[in-house]
Amino acid sequence: GLAAQMQRAAVSIPRNIAEGHARKSTGAFTNQLSIAAGSLAELETQITLAHRLDLCPQELAESLLTRTDEIGRMLNGLKASLTNS
Numbered sequence: 001g002l003a004a005q006m007q008r009a010a011v012s013i014p015r016n017i018a019e020g021h022a023r024k025s026t027g028a029f030t031n032q033l034s035i036a037a038g039s040l041a042e043l044e045t046q047i048t049l050a051h052r053l054d055l056c057p058q059e060l061a062e063s064l065l066t067r068t069d070e071i072g073r074m075l076n077g078l079k080a081s082l083t084n085s
Contacts, residue, residue, distance in 0.1 A: 002055065006046045012039035013071070026082050033079045037085065044068050 013036045020032025044065060051061035 002046060002050055002053075006043060006050070008020075009039045009043040009046060012013055013043070017075075026085075028081050030079055031053065033075055037075050037079075040068055049079070 003053035016032045016036040016039065020036075023032070025027060047056065047061055047064050047068070050056035051058060056064075
């Protein structure tokens with residue numbers, strides 16, 4: 001069950017970015033970026049849970065969390081650039 005939830009959360013991130021971009025409205029795009037950030041936070045929590053339940057080795061969990069942190073910074077940067085333009 002956790003693996004399926006992780007997959008849904010991971011797929012939701014780019015899907016929400018694409019949906020926001022397709023709406024051709026800065027407000028709608030920033031809203032969808034916030035939703036994508038929420039899905040990213042959900043995925044980070046699921047990675048942490050998987051590690052705590054011994055379903056994911058520490059090295060893999062750390063690597064995945066490093067990647068999610070980078071994606072979070074990119075989402076925040078994109079959102080800031082839209083807000084400032």
